Amino acid sequence: MSRRVSESTIRRLSYYLRALEALEGSGAATVSSEELAERGGTTAAQVRKDLSQFGSFGKRGLGYAVKELECTLRRILGLHVRWRVALVGAGRIGSALFEYPNFAQRGFDCVAVLDADPAKVGSRWGPILIRPVSELERTVRELEADLVILAVPPEAAQDLAERAVGAGARGILNFAAVQLRVPRGIPVKDVNLVFEMEALSFAITQADSHA
Amino acid sequence: MSRRVSESTIRRLSYYLRALEALEGSGAATVSSEELAERGGTTAAQVRKDLSQFGSFGKRGLGYAVKELECTLRRILGLHVRWRVALVGAGRIGSALFEYPNFAQRGFDCVAVLDADPAKVGSRWGPILIRPVSELERTVRELEADLVILAVPPEAAQDLAERAVGAGARGILNFAAVQLRVPRGIPVKDVNLVFEMEALSFAITQADSHA
Structure with missing residues (x-):
């Protein structure tokens, strides 16, 4: 198995998984590469190539067993655990x-919410009591948080990322508009809605200037 | 100017722009590639390479003029217009x-909000009256919406995307967990928080299985 799986392949695996879940819900036992391709916005050849990176699935002419491939994809994506x-x-x-x-x-359980604002600390979100961000390390350690979501201002993000990783967090979803520096082996995914909007405005502007 | 600018370059341009804004706020007149690199989580060589795709900026030994480069980046990203x-x-x-x-x-002005739920239609969000989604085409046309954000269930997204583009929308930010098929030349950016979490869980799981 190759360790270098592209981000676009991983994203397509997520799409394929959803297609399989929908198919299972509708009672289908098998699915063709073509059907998976449609849901993943890609080609049948790409489906086969994506899946072949993780082993040998499906039978020529019969397609893939829906339930089996669903379990396999869940395992590949690490979704067989919580x-x-x-x-x-x-x-x-x-x-x-x-x-x-x-x-x-x-499979993602929010076990803690933290905030820097004293007015928010101590209030409840459903079953969860909001903790002060000063307790980040203790929280990550005691509650064994695997993943940390940083939905904080950019100037606070780097320090919080380092503290979270120091306390044992293994991956970060970052909403702050700053590139985090973390130790090797700690995956970080950046989500920034304004950046996505800027990428749209870039694409339209460039197309116009070449029209 | 090359038309094929990578997504990671575009994202770094957004980071550089933020760095320049912060520098301008602090009164700096010039900035080195090294300083921009730090904010963009990259190297000085990458900064020079990214910028060189759009022209010749900066003076050897003097760095870049902050205000000038900021204006240039804004123009490249299409942020000189609303x-x-x-x-x-x-x-x-x-x-x-x-x-x-x-x-x-x-520079992104929300000019309309639409929803399929009759209970929401007619209520106000600040100055904006929520419209029924049946009026999507008319809304896009009359209000000259350039960009459409789809924050809708996956089964509704493809139809809405087609209708929006048919009415003149030029780009789509898609939150639905489905790959949209749109005409060539219409950029689509997908944002899916669960997919990002799955990419984290994938990365950690793969690392574990090779440890």
């Missing part, structure tokens, strides 16, 4: 995340 | 986006 998530930042983005119904469905 | 945005989906993600203070700051 992940413990600490959310840092109880602002607007944080609360939208917290209420996102799909998080828990997909 | 963009009119229609938001489809007044749910949790939609409302977090709507209240995101940076959107308007960066």
Whole structure:
């Protein structure tokens, strides 16, 4: 198995998984590369290439067994276990995340919420008491948080990332508009809605200037 | 100028722009590639390479003029104009986006909000009256929306994307967990928080299985 799997392949695996879940829900036992391709916005050849990086699946002419491939993809994506998530930042983005119904469905359990604002600390979000961000290390350690979501201002993010990783966090989802520096082997995913909007405005502007 | 600019370059341009804004705020007149590199999480050579795709900037030994480069980047990213945005989906993600203070700051004006839920239609978000999603085409056309944000369930997204583009939308920010098929030349950016979490869980799981 290659260790260098592209980000776009990983994203397509997530799409394939959703397609398989939908198919299973509708009672289908097998699925062709073509059907998976449609849901993943790609070609049948790409589906076969993506999956072949992880082993040999499917039978020529018969397609893939829906349930089996679903389990395999879940295992490849690491979704056969549950992940413990600490959310840092109880602002607007944080609360939208917290209420996102799909998080828990997909195996991500929010075990703690922390905030720097004393007015927020001590209030409850459902079963969770908001903790002061000063307790980040203790929280990550005691609650064994695997993943940390940083929904904080950019100037606070680097310090919090270092503290979270120092306390044992193994991956970071970063909403702050700053490139985090973390030790090798700690994956970081950046989500920045304004950056995505800027990429759209870039693409349209460039197309115009070449029209 | 090359038309094929990588997504990672575009993202770094957004980081450089923020670095320049911060520098301008602190009164700096010039900046070195090294300083820009630090903010962009990259190397000075990469900064020079990224910028060289768009022209010749900076003077050897003197660095870049902060204000000038800031204006240039804004122009490259298409941020010298304002963009009119229609938001489809007044749910949790939609409302977090709507209240995101940076959107308007960066030149993205939300001119309309639409929803499929009759209970939401007609209520107000600040100055904006929520419209029924059946009026998508008319809204995009009349309000001259350039960009459409789809914060809707996956099964609704493809149809809405086609209708938005048919009515004149020029780019889409898609929060639905489905790959949209749109005509060539219409940029689509996908944001899916669960997919990002899955990419983290994938990275950690793969690292473990090779440890």
